[in-house]
Amino acid sequence: MEGNPLFPIFVKVDQTNILVVGGGFVGTEKVGALLKNDPRAAITIVARDISAELKQLVADKPQIRLLERPFMWDDLDGRDLLFLATDNPKLHEEIKPVAKKRGLLTNVADTPHLCDFYLGSTVKKGDLKIGISTNGKSPTLAKRIKEFLNEELPDNTQQLLDNLREIRDRLKGNLEEKIKVLDGVTEDWLKKN
Numbered sequence: 001m002e003g004n005p006l007f008p009i010f011v012k013v014d015q016t017n018i019l020v021v022g023g024g025f026v027g028t029e030k031v032g033a034l035l036k037n038d039p040r041a042a043i044t045i046v047a048r049d050i051s052a053e054l055k056q057l058v059a060d061k062p063q064i065r066l067l068e069r070p071f072m073w074d075d076l077d078g079r080d081l082l083f084l085a086t087d088n089p090k091l092h093e094e095i096k097p098v099a100k101k102r103g104l105l106t107n108v109a110d111t112p113h114l115c116d117f118y119l120g121s122t123v124k125k126g127d128l129k130i131g132i133s134t135n136g137k138s139p140t141l142a143k144r145i146k147e148f149l150n151e152e153l154p155d156n157t158q159q160l161l162d163n164l165r166e167i168r169d170r171l172k173g174n175l176e177e178k179i180k181v182l183d184g185v186t187e188d189w190l191k192k193n
């Protein structure tokens, strides 16, 4: 396969039932990434020990459930997405095929071959969100591209989006005519900024 075959989607994590197994460094990173995108994210965390940092991160989020005990098979019931982030790779190998059979999409810390999906590096300017993937080749490069885009994207991006929405709502005519006008309005945006 040449190039990056991953299909990007943007998930509504406030209406997704997410299970994170493991509450150490990596578990905290994954929960942090979910909450940074949407503080309403619906997450259950099950871990033998949940770190003080993770407890603090979710302290003001009543929709997050903390289960401080070892993983049990029933924990998979009703989940949509699964993150495996324990320090026990054997446990991950065991859980993954069962999760797959039950139709769950799984991300396994540090184990690309067991992942159904990867997390991307994300850039956010108001309503604009850009997801970056290097197909697992270099998360460090993804981070650098994120920093570059954060720096270079104009500060008026949200204003432009709001204006475009207004223009779009006001425009009469068929879709083709609308696209023509909206293309015209945005043509020089990045060049001017």
Ligand SMILES: C[C@@]1(CC(=O)O)C2=NC(=C\c3[nH]c(c(CCC(=O)O)c3CC(=O)O)Cc3[nH]c(c(CC(=O)O)c3CCC(=O)O)/C=C3\N/C(=C\2)[C@@H](CCC(=O)O)[C@]3(C)CC(=O)O)/[C@H]1CCC(=O)O
Pocket (backbone or CB within 6 Å): 029, 033, 107, 109, 110, 111, 112, 115, 117, 118, 119, 120, 121, 122, 132, 133, 134, 135, 136, 137, 138, 139, 140, 141, 142, 143, 146
């Ligand atoms: C988006 C982000 C979210 C997150 O998960 O935090 C993310 N990694 C981030 C950072 C980061 N991760 C690592 C470093 C250290 C330096 C380096 O290795 O480059 C840095 C950089 C840093 O921290 O500066 C270590 C690492 N990561 C993976 C492996 C395993 C392997 O490659 O085999 C190892 C080696 C572990 C080891 O050797 O011990 C694997 C994955 N990491 C991914 C995502 C997926 C691919 C995304 C893509 O295609 O680009 C994938 C495949 C699976 C997944 O995790 O979903 C976040 C983006 C940065 C940001 O936005 O700030």
Ligand SMILES: NC(=O)c1ccc[n+]([C@@H]2O[C@H](COP(=O)([O-])OP(=O)(O)OC[C@H]3O[C@@H](n4cnc5c(N)ncnc54)[C@H](O)[C@@H]3O)[C@@H](O)[C@H]2O)c1
Pocket (backbone or CB within 6 Å): 021, 022, 023, 024, 025, 026, 027, 046, 047, 048, 049, 050, 051, 069, 070, 071, 085, 086, 087, 088, 089, 091, 109, 110
């Ligand atoms: N620490 C890093 O910088 C880093 C970076 C990339 C990948 N990794 C990998 O990610 C994995 C997790 O690393 P970490 O640093 O988060 O480890 P950690 O020791 O900080 O956390 C492990 C977590 O798993 C929980 N756990 C272990 N067995 C369990 C079970 N049976 N049921 C429920 N919870 C259980 C522990 O209680 C703890 O909360 C490791 O495989 C590691 O190699 C670590």
